[in-house]
Amino acid sequence: xxxxxxxxxxxxxxxxxxxxxxxxxxxxxxxxxxxxxxxxxxxxxxxxxxxxxxxxxxxxxxxxxxxxxxxxxxxxxxxxxxxxxxxxxxxxxxxxxxxxxxxxxxxxxxxxxxxxxxxxxxxxxxxxxxxxxxxxxxxxxxxxxxxxxxxxxxxxxxxxxxxxxxxxxxxxxxxxxxxxxxxxxxxxxxxxxxxxxxxxxxxxxxxxxxxxxxxxxxxxxxxxxxxxxxxxxxxxxxxxxxxxxxxxxxxxxxxxxxxxxxxxxxxxxxxxxxxxxxxxxxxxxxxxxxxxxxxxxxxxxxxxxxxxxxxxxxxxxxxxxxxxxxxxxxxxxxxxxxxxxxxxxxxxxxxxxxxxxxxxxxxxxxxxxxxxxxxxxxxxxxxxxxxxxxxxxxxxxxxxxxxxxxxxxxxxxxxxxxxxxxxxxxxxxxxxx
Ligand SMILES: Cc1cc2nc3c(=O)[nH]c(=O)nc-3n(C[C@H](O)[C@H](O)[C@H](O)COP(=O)(O)O)c2cc1C
Numbered sequence: 001x002x003x004x005x006x007x008x009x010x011x012x013x014x015x016x017x018x019x020x021x022x023x024x025x026x027x028x029x030x031x032x033x034x035x036x037x038x039x040x041x042x043x044x045x046x047x048x049x050x051x052x053x054x055x056x057x058x059x060x061x062x063x064x065x066x067x068x069x070x071x072x073x074x075x076x077x078x079x080x081x082x083x084x085x086x087x088x089x090x091x092x093x094x095x096x097x098x099x100x101x102x103x104x105x106x107x108x109x110x111x112x113x114x115x116x117x118x119x120x121x122x123x124x125x126x127x128x129x130x131x132x133x134x135x136x137x138x139x140x141x142x143x144x145x146x147x148x149x150x151x152x153x154x155x156x157x158x159x160x161x162x163x164x165x166x167x168x169x170x171x172x173x174x175x176x177x178x179x180x181x182x183x184x185x186x187x188x189x190x191x192x193x194x195x196x197x198x199x200x201x202x203x204x205x206x207x208x209x210x211x212x213x214x215x216x217x218x219x220x221x222x223x224x225x226x227x228x229x230x231x232x233x234x235x236x237x238x239x240x241x242x243x244x245x246x247x248x249x250x251x252x253x254x255x256x257x258x259x260x261x262x263x264x265x266x267x268x269x270x271x272x273x274x275x276x277x278x279x280x281x282x283x284x285x286x287x288x289x290x291x292x293x294x295x296x297x298x299x300x301x302x303x304x305x306x307x308x309x310x311x312x313x314x315x316x317x318x319x320x321x322x323x324x325x326x327x328x329x330x331x332x333x334x335x336x337x338x339x340x341x342x343x344x345x346x347x348x349x350x351x352x353x354x355x356x357x358x359x360x361x362x363x364x365x366x367x368x369x370x371x372x373x374x375x376x377x378x379x380x381x382x383x384x385x386x387x388x389x390x391x392x393x394x395x396x397x398x399x400x401x402x403x404x405x406x407x408x409x410x411x412x413x414x415x416x417x418x419x420x421x422x423x424x425x426x427x428x429x430x431x432x433x
Contacts, residue, residue, distance in 0.1 A: 040380060040384065042377075049372075049376040052380050057221070057231055063211050072323050072324050080350070084329070085418040086359070087416055094405060104311075108140055111409055112140055112367060112390075114141065115143055121148060124234075127378045127382065130382040132161065133161075134374070137387060141163065141190070142159065143163075146165075147248060152249075163189060164188060165190070169193065169274050173278070176271075189288055190290070193290070193292055196315065196322075198274065199272055209224070279292060294313070296331055297335075298335050311344035312339065312346070313346045313348060314332055318371045318372060319349065333427040347369070353396055370389075370393070377390075
C-alpha cells in the first residue's frame with residue numbers, strides 16, 4: 001500500500017493496494033484524512049457533483065441536481081454551450097492577464113456571482129454562511145434567497161462581503177415588501193426580484209422521492225436519510241442538537257415556519273397576478289441596485305429597463321421552471337443588443353466550466369451567476385468545498401483566456417466565438433466592447 005508520487009503533482013494523493021501475488025497496484029478509495037488538501041480531490045465541477053451525490057440523501061441530491069418535467073431545458077442549457085465554439089488567437093502576449101470586472105461600480109476579481117438557491121443550508125450545516133464566506137473571500141457577490149434558512153442579519157454579520165437579496169413576490173404582496181424592507185435595513189447592496197415563477201413548477205422526482213416542502217417523513221425518505229449517515233450526522237443531527245429543525249428565517253415573523261411545518265401559509269403562495277407595475281413599486285421601495293431575474297425575451301428586458309431596473313438576469317432557473325424554455329445563453333446576444341447600453345446584463349443556467357463563462361462574456365454579458373456548481377461544492381465540504389468550486393472557475397477562466405489569446409474580459413467579443421446560425425445575426429449587432 002502506498003502513495004503515488006506523480007499524483008501529488010496534481011495536488012492530490014492516490015492510494016494503491018498492491019497485490020502481493022503479482023505485484024500489480026490498484027487504486028483504493030481514499031480515506032478522508034488523506035484528502036485534506038485544498039483540491040479535495042476534485043478537479044472539475046463534475047467531480048464536486050459526484051462527491052455531493054454520494055454524501056446527500058437521494059431525495060435532496062435530486063432536488064438540487066435535476067430539472068422540471070422531462071429536463072429538456074436542463075440538458076439544452078449544457079448543449080447550448082457545446083454548440084458555441086471558441087476561436088483562439090495565437091502568438092498574443094498573454095503574460096499579463098486579468099479576469100477582473102467592474103459590476104455596479106465595484107471592482108471584483110472574478111466575473112461571477114453566486115445565484116440565489118436557498119439550498120446551501122441543507123447541503124451542509126450552516127451551509128449558507130459557508131457559501132457566503134467563500135464568496136466574500138473571493139470578492140464576489142453572494143445572493144441570499146427568500147427561502148433560505150439563515151437569517152439575513154446573520155449572513156451580514158458572519159460572512160460579510162457583497163450581498164444581494166433575492167425576493168419572491170407572494171400572493172400577499174405586503175409580506176414580500178416587508179422582506180425587502182428588512183433586507184434594506186440589514187444593509188444588502190442589491191435586490192434580485194425573481195419573475196419567472198408565477199406558479200410552482202412540476203418536478204415529479206421530488207414526489208417520487210417523497211421530497212416535499214414542507215418536509216414529511218415516509219418510509220422511503222427515512223431510509224434514504226438513514227443510508228447517508230454523513231449527512232444525517234453532519235447536517236441534520238447538528239441542526240437538531242443546536243438550533244433545531246431549520247426554519248425559513250427570512251419570512252416575516254407571522255408566517256415563519258419550520259421546513260417540516262404544514263402548510264407554509266396561504267399568504268406565501270406565489271403570486272400569479274404580478275405585472276410590470278410590481279417592478280415599478282419595488283423600484284420605489286428599493287433605492288439600491290435592483291435586478292430582475294428570469295428574463296428570456298429581449299422585449300421583457302426593455303420593459304425591465306423602462307421600469308427603472310439596474311440589471312436583468314437572463315435565466316431559465318437552471319431548467320427548473322418551464323421545461324422547454326430556451327437556454328439563456330442562446331437569447332443573450334439579442335438581450336444585449338436590446339438593452340446592453342442601458343442596463344447591466346447578467347446570465348445564469350448551466351455554467352459548469354470557465355469556458356462557459358468566457359462564452360457568455362464574449363457575447364456581451366457583464367457577469368455570470370452560478371447556481372448548482374457552488375452548491376455541489378458546499379455539499380462536498382462546506383466553505384472549503386464552495387471555495388474549491390469558485391477556485392475551479394477562477395483557474396479555468398484564466399486558462400481559457402490565455403489559450404484564447406485574450407488578456408482580459410474587456411477584450412472579449414463575439415469574434416472569439418464560432419456561433420450556430422440562429423445566434424450569429426444577433427451577436428453581430430451586440431455590443432463590441
Ligand atoms: C436547489 C436550487 C434552488 C433554487 N432556488 C431559487 C430561489 O429560491 N430563487 C431563485 O430566484 N432561483 C432559485 N434557483 C435558481 C438559481 O438562482 C439559478 O437560476 C440556477 O441555479 C442557475 O442554473 P445552474 O444551477 O445550472 O447554475 C434555485 C436553483 C437550485 C439549483
